Amino acid sequence: MPSPDEILNAKILVVDDCADNIDLMLEILRDAGYANVSSTMLPGMVCGLHRQHCYDLILLDLQMPELNGFQVMKGLKEIEQDGYLPVLALTAQPSFKIAALEAGARDFISKPFDLLEVHKRIHNMLEVRLLYKELAQYSKQQQELALHDPLTGLPNRRLLEDRIATTLQHAARHMRKAAVMYLDLDGFKAINDTHGHACGDEILRQVAARLVGSSRKEDTVARVGGDEFVIVLGEVGGLADAQEPASKLIEVVSEPYKVGDLTLHLSTSIGIALYPDHADSVNPLIQKADQALYDAKRSGKNRHCAAQPAAGMDGAAPDVAPAASPQRQGVSATA
Numbered sequence: 001m002p003s004p005d006e007i008l009n010a011k012i013l014v015v016d017d018c019a020d021n022i023d024l025m026l027e028i029l030r031d032a033g034y035a036n037v038s039s040t041m042l043p044g045m046v047c048g049l050h051r052q053h054c055y056d057l058i059l060l061d062l063q064m065p066e067l068n069g070f071q072v073m074k075g076l077k078e079i080e081q082d083g084y085l086p087v088l089a090l091t092a093q094p095s096f097k098i099a100a101l102e103a104g105a106r107d108f109i110s111k112p113f114d115l116l117e118v119h120k121r122i123h124n125m126l127e128v129r130l131l132y133k134e135l136a137q138y139s140k141q142q143q144e145l146a147l148h149d150p151l152t153g154l155p156n157r158r159l160l161e162d163r164i165a166t167t168l169q170h171a172a173r174h175m176r177k178a179a180v181m182y183l184d185l186d187g188f189k190a191i192n193d194t195h196g197h198a199c200g201d202e203i204l205r206q207v208a209a210r211l212v213g214s215s216r217k218e219d220t221v222a223r224v225g226g227d228e229f230v231i232v233l234g235e236v237g238g239l240a241d242a243q244e245p246a247s248k249l250i251e252v253v254s255e256p257y258k259v260g261d262l263t264l265h266l267s268t269s270i271g272i273a274l275y276p277d278h279a280d281s282v283n284p285l286i287q288k289a290d291q292a293l294y295d296a297k298r299s300g301k302n303r304h305c306a307a308q309p310a311a312g313m314d315g316a317a318p319d320v321a322p323a324a325s326p327q328r329q330g331v332s333a334t335a
């Protein structure tokens with residue numbers, strides 16, 4: 001529930017073509033303690049002002065020359081991003097009250113003003129408006145949580161699948177390839193077993209940051225399981241365009257990790273699958289990359305390996321590339 005302070009600090013705009021009416025409303029609002037109030041006598045400015053300031057409440061006179069309150073509301077509806085029109089109509093015409101509500105106003109205040117009614121209606125409307133904003137914010141956070149891994153903040157499997165689908169559509173439209181790289185850390189279990197789960201978590205966060213730091217802004221880096229990550233590359237010309245970043249990622253993951261007083265070493269294996277060479281849709285592509293990862297693990301870890309050609313294509317031996325420099329495979333630690 002919004003606090004009294006939040007209500008008094010809400011952003012309010014008064015719109016009326018009569019200066020005396022504006023002065024009266026400003027006085028009422030300021031006397032009541034509202035601290036963030038502005039006004040305009042130009043109804044044509046309201047949409048622009050609202051776009052700029054996102055008012056919590058617009059006190060809108062309905063009868064104005066040039067542009068009346070109903071026309072202003074029509075304009076506001078077109079720009080209101082969250083579908084909530086924060087308008088309280090001001091009218092001396094009883095017949096306008098229902099029309100104003102039908103046009104999207106949340107409530108109305110009758111002229112001449114009854115002070116008690118003005119205070120109550122403004123307070124109630126702001127309470128609902130701020131509550132609506134809190135709910136919208138909460139629901140946005142929930143959506144974020146549903147699509148991201150809480151430990152690393154990276155996209156999770158669900159968002160990854162969406163991103164791959166978009167990347168494949170783009171690749172198909174531009175007659176390009178795309179690559180999916182499936183990473184699994186080597187011997188990560190030993191870190192948990194030897195140094196504890198919290199240390200393992202910290203390593204996962206550091207690995208995530210390194211993967212993001214070594215990828216292009218337009219690539220997706222996702223965490224899909226315990227020590228498993230997937231990176232999606234768009235705009236790929238051929239296998240070499242994925243093998244080069246894969247070698248770079250193997251090197252980056254192999255840099256030492258500082259956790260408290262410990263210096264830990266770790267390596268990773270990567271499976272690579274190309275669209276459309278190895279599969280032409282999201283999940284088969286991920287599966288192909290996962291199978292290639294298995295080949296990389298089986299042939300010694302700390303390396304990347306490309307997927308086998310899809311059925312009907314040449315069945316060549318797996319294209320396995322060990323890390324450029326001989327490195328400790330798996331995990332080691334120095335204190």
Ligand SMILES: Nc1nc2c(ncn2[C@@H]2O[C@H](COP(=O)(O)OP(=O)(O)OP(=O)(O)O)[C@@H](O)[C@H]2O)c(=O)[nH]1
Nearest residue numbers: 184185186187188189190192197200201225226227
């Ligand atoms: N710290 C931490 N560990 C996790 C988390 N999720 C899964 N794990 C652990 O990650 C480890 C994954 O190990 P595996 O990939 O099966 O085995 P590995 O030791 O990496 O062996 P290889 O993959 O064959 O090199 C398991 O011990 C899981 O318990 C997590 O969120 N935090």
